[in-house]
Amino acid sequence: MTDRSLSTAGALDALDFERGGGLLPLVVQDARTGDVLMVGFANRLALQKTLETGQVHFWSRSREQLWRKGETSGHTLALESLHADCDGDTVLARVTPAGPTCHTGERSCFGEGTSSPFAVLPRLAETLASRAADHPEGSYTVRLLDDENLRLKKLGEETAELVAALAKGDTVRSVEEAADLLYHLLVALRAEGLDASALLEELEDRA
Numbered sequence: 001m002t003d004r005s006l007s008t009a010g011a012l013d014a015l016d017f018e019r020g021g022g023l024l025p026l027v028v029q030d031a032r033t034g035d036v037l038m039v040g041f042a043n044r045l046a047l048q049k050t051l052e053t054g055q056v057h058f059w060s061r062s063r064e065q066l067w068r069k070g071e072t073s074g075h076t077l078a079l080e081s082l083h084a085d086c087d088g089d090t091v092l093a094r095v096t097p098a099g100p101t102c103h104t105g106e107r108s109c110f111g112e113g114t115s116s117p118f119a120v121l122p123r124l125a126e127t128l129a130s131r132a133a134d135h136p137e138g139s140y141t142v143r144l145l146d147d148e149n150l151r152l153k154k155l156g157e158e159t160a161e162l163v164a165a166l167a168k169g170d171t172v173r174s175v176e177e178a179a180d181l182l183y184h185l186l187v188a189l190r191a192e193g194l195d196a197s198a199l200l201e202e203l204e205d206r207a
Contacts (some may be wrong), residue, residue, distance in 0.1 A: 006082040006091070011046050016089045017044060023059060023089050028101070031094040032197070037101040038109040040069075042091065043123040047082070054079050056093050075099035120133035121186075125196035128186055144187045151191060155184045 006012060015024060026042040029035065040058040042050070046066055051133040057068050072077030077095040084091055091098035102109040134189040144151045162177035186196060 001087075004084045004086070006047070006084055008049070009051060012044055012047055014088055015044075015084055015091070016087065019089050023061070023206060024089060026056075026058060027092045028077060028088065029092060029094050031096055032122045035108055035109060035119060037077075037095070047091065050079055050082065050093065056095060069101075069188070070098065073099070073103075075101065076169075077175070109202060121196045121200070124183070125186055125190070128190045129195065134192055141187060144184070145191050148191070151184075151188055155181075155188055158184050 004013075020041075022043050024040045024043075024047075026040050026046075028037045030037055041061060043059045044067065044122075046057040046059045049055075049066065049068070050128055055068055055070070056079055057066055059065075060067050068076070076091070076098045078098065080094040080096060082091060082093055096109075099205060100107050101195070106112075128141060131139050135142050144154065158177065158181040161175065162181050165173040165177045186199075189195065189199065
């Protein structure tokens with residue numbers, strides 16, 4: 001696959017700023033979940049500032065000035081990577097958002113229902129990380145994290161239950177048991193200092 005990443009100011013020379021009168025659409029995507037968060041416009045200066053600071057900048061067409069997302073709200077967009085499309089007239093910014101992106105307070109300007117179904121895995125991992133950090137009383141996840149024997153026992157039990165459901169051809173139960181196993185697997189990985197991103201990276205390498 002062609003690498004269209006933009007990692008230096010010099011790489012911006014490949015972009016077609018003339019077609020849009022000096023401006024390019026800038027699509028912002030959550031690097032963790034793949035959700036599209038917003039679309040704005042950027043000129044060369046905005047993209048240069050984005051690369052220099054690691055914070056996404058835009059060009060305001062109404063105010064005719066450069067602006068950094070989160071200047072007043074604090075809901076910044078930390079840049080993970082920047083990419084051009086095949087025509088060089090649109091740019092994708094993969095980011096880590098700090099809080100909601102939309103001015104309405106929603107996570108995405110496109111509202112609910114736009115997330116990839118695969119985004120649930122990193123969201124679950126995020127919840128597990130929160131449980132590990134906060135240790136809420138009565139949390140089953142915390143019990144598993146604190147007790148290696150219980151953690152490994154449950155992992156084995158859930159594996160056996162999934163195998164049994166598959167052997168019986170019980171499709172509904174198989175999905176339920178697979179979900180239980182995945183949860184316990186992510187908890188076991190979290191206990192070892194790993195999370196869903198490490199698992200997804202390994203799967204990507206194998207793909």
